[in-house]
Amino acid sequence: MEGVMTIPYDPDRYLVLRIDGPMPTGLSKLQSMDSLRPEVVEAIRASPPRLTLEATTLSDKQRAEVLRDPRQEAAPPIPMALIAPVDCTAARIERALRAAKEAGASWGIGAVRAANYTISAARPKERDVPVAILDTGINKNHSAFVGIKTWHTQNFIAPGQGDTVNTNVTDVKGHGTHCASTIFGRDVDGVRIGVAPGVTTAIVAKVLDDNGRGSNEAISNALQWARLKDARIISMSIGFDFPAIVERLKEASWSERGAVSKALQSYRDNVRYFDKLVDFLSFEGRLLIAAAGNDSQRGVVGVPDQLIDVSMPAATENVISVGALSRIDTEFSVAPFSNINPMLSAPGVDIVGANVSGGLIAMSGTSMACPHVAGLAALWWDKQLVQNGQTSADDVKASLRALAENVGLRVTDQGRGLPVAPAP
Secondary structure (H helix, E strand, C coil), X not given: CCCCCCCCCCCCXXXXXXXXXXXXXXXXXXXXXXXXXXXHHHHHXXXXXXXXXXXXXXXXXXXXXXXXXXXXXXXXXXXXEECCCCCCCHHHHHHHHHHHHHHCECHHHHXXXXXXXXXXXXXXXXXXXXXXXXXCXXXXXXXXXXXXXXXXXXXXXXXXXXXCCCCCCCCCXXXXXXXXXXXXXXXXXXXXXXXXXXXXXXXXXXXXXXXXXXXXXXXXXXXXXXXXXXXXXXXXXXXXXXXXXXXXXXXXXXXHHHHXXXXXXXXXXXXXXXXXXXXXXHHCCCEEEEECCCCCECCCCCCCCECCECCCCCCCCCEEEEEXXXXXXXXXXXXCCCCECCCEEEECCXXXXXXXXXXXXXXXXXXXXXXXXXXXXXXXXXXXXXXXXCCCHHHHHXXXXXXXXXXCCCXXXXXXXXXXXXXX
16 A cells, blocks of 8 residues: 555664765764855865765674764664644634634744745745655645745655656645645635745655654655755654554564663664764755654643653754744743753644645644744745845754744743744
């Protein structure tokens, strides 16, 4: 079945990442190529570093040899999963839709002041800000996306055979369509839903199947593809599926204790793998933004709050992790499900966006908060290009962090706070 992914356990199969070329060693986690001395940048651009990803079979000895090389990293295939929206009742969805129609916008648009700044559809091509989204796919025919001039799409769940590329990114789940509409969707039925509706180049990778499941192999290949399509901003709402890693091992006849221990090793290997991959993408000047996760629980009567830290890969240092906020009248609060210690927080409760079957729907989750920040990043990228003639991922990240507003919550809940759009 094309829409569903399975990852059988193979103890000798690994994903191997290799970086060749002049990428400086000992590079600071917050430094990218754009922040190096001009003569160093010129030398690197003359002979840029190369990223190679390969799925292969390794013996224990071969794996050890790979890991001895500082240019390389190896990790076993693991399941990954959608950071799924929190369940909402039909009545709650209807209230959110009614409020958005009355206001003329989803409430998150006003909260991040998206109306402050508009990306001109008439801008020259060199001012284009290609945005990538790695998710369940997209309904390209939804009216929210009529302004997209250039589509790049690829399916990494059913990638095609040989040289054939599967560009079908049909979204059955509806999650990717909703998230994309928050980043760059046009108005639907008189309701503004997109933070950066002036974006005209969309890069969409289907990395999650119709049940919201994927793999580290699909996601790392999609990140490689997105960089080759020159994505400047990459948005994803995906997490390591640790319970599925354990279950897969138990199905391969591992004991409970052994499966948990082996799963922890696989998790650790993948943390290092994604650290290296994300560091390389950041070094190239790409901005990665990810949902913090919906694993926490707050405010349940008689039950202590269960506060869970940001999930991987959002917890990778060079990723902007995003927690979710709710709002009643003008007062913000952290969403009860939002994981702690995000870098930033954004609207993530009762967010109105594109319904995969047409029209609008409301969803809640850090997955809804993440695309608000991706859209803001596109606005800041354009603003700095107009104002300075150039910009970088470092500059955009710095603006998002420095100008984020304190909404009166604990730092562990809101991070730096709520980022906002640039002034006109």
